[in-house]
Amino acid sequence: MIDWLVINLWNPQNVDVVSALVIAYLLGIIHGVTPDEHTWPITFSYSVGTFSTKGGAKTGLIFSSGFTLQRSILSELAYLALAGIFMTTTAFGVTYILVGIAMAAAGVYIAKKGGYPHWHYLEKRLGEISGIHKKGSELQEQELQHKINPAYVNEKDLTKPVPVKLAFIHGFIAGFGFGAFALIVYTVLAPTMPNAYLGWVPGMLFGLGTMTAQVLFGTAFAAWLTRMKNLTFQGIAVVGKTITKTVLEYGGIAFIVGGIAILLYPPLLTYNIVTPIKVHNLHSLGIGFFLVILSVVIFGIYGYKQGVKTAIKLGYTNKT
Numbered sequence: 001m002i003d004w005l006v007i008n009l010w011n012p013q014n015v016d017v018v019s020a021l022v023i024a025y026l027l028g029i030i031h032g033v034t035p036d037e038h039t040w041p042i043t044f045s046y047s048v049g050t051f052s053t054k055g056g057a058k059t060g061l062i063f064s065s066g067f068t069l070q071r072s073i074l075s076e077l078a079y080l081a082l083a084g085i086f087m088t089t090t091a092f093g094v095t096y097i098l099v100g101i102a103m104a105a106a107g108v109y110i111a112k113k114g115g116y117p118h119w120h121y122l123e124k125r126l127g128e129i130s131g132i133h134k135k136g137s138e139l140q141e142q143e144l145q146h147k148i149n150p151a152y153v154n155e156k157d158l159t160k161p162v163p164v165k166l167a168f169i170h171g172f173i174a175g176f177g178f179g180a181f182a183l184i185v186y187t188v189l190a191p192t193m194p195n196a197y198l199g200w201v202p203g204m205l206f207g208l209g210t211m212t213a214q215v216l217f218g219t220a221f222a223a224w225l226t227r228m229k230n231l232t233f234q235g236i237a238v239v240g241k242t243i244t245k246t247v248l249e250y251g252g253i254a255f256i257v258g259g260i261a262i263l264l265y266p267p268l269l270t271y272n273i274v275t276p277i278k279v280h281n282l283h284s285l286g287i288g289f290f291l292v293i294l295s296v297v298i299f300g301i302y303g304y305k306q307g308v309k310t311a312i313k314l315g316y317t318n319k320t
Helices: 019-032 040-050 055-080 089-113 121-130 137-146 165-174 181-190 200-224 234-262 267-269 287-313
Strands: none
Touching: 019 181, 019 200, 040 055, 040 089, 040 165, 040 200, 040 234, 055 121, 055 165, 055 200, 089 165, 089 234, 089 267, 137 165, 137 234, 200 234, 234 267, 234 287
């Protein structure tokens, strides 16, 4: 190792600028790899909903982009000593509630409409002004609602891939959560930057590290789903989408309940199970860890079983 490069991922202190940047990126990778309530539920649910390895990788990329943007902003605020307002028990509880609302709303909408909410006011006005469409054109309305686009035929079709654009919003909201990683980035790494123009860099590198891991995990989640040999592509699609809406809906409710519980009883954040593993997110297992297990594992398995039942009922099985 380079003599002047000091890498301490557990408890870094008094680090130089270059070491701080390297640590930020490596911590981001660990953050993305270990079970985390701010990343895994979203990446998993959207990845399996795309039912393709490319879609899974895209999910990890889009989610992490929103997360990286938010962490860059908070890192800059930390340099300016303003991030403290986001690092309170109240902020933690509110973040859980907002994440839960976003998850549940997306899950319900996907289940009901097969897509996601979108508005095209500007596109509509430009189409009318340019003369492409007349005012009140039914054809234009169908185009804007994706009803005559071959890629979006039959909006309620269970085999239609889940749109991953919402993952960016989820990523940005999730970035307001804090834990051991955020504390290190905001209180140790960001302040080491030489000036305010670079205060955002540790947060960005932490986000990029998370992105590296999340792209790989998104790909892995989707690859796992596509290897279900007993189902046709349509069957795999049904299973993937069922898992997505189940994790988002029920996982969202779990996060809302968790957030409310924290607001009503702040000491809840201090309750944890300590393990001998000296890796953040695995050493101290608190409410966040168990929300991950509940959302991804428990609700994921339930969604998987329900999806398989639906696929078999619809006849989406390979004939043997």
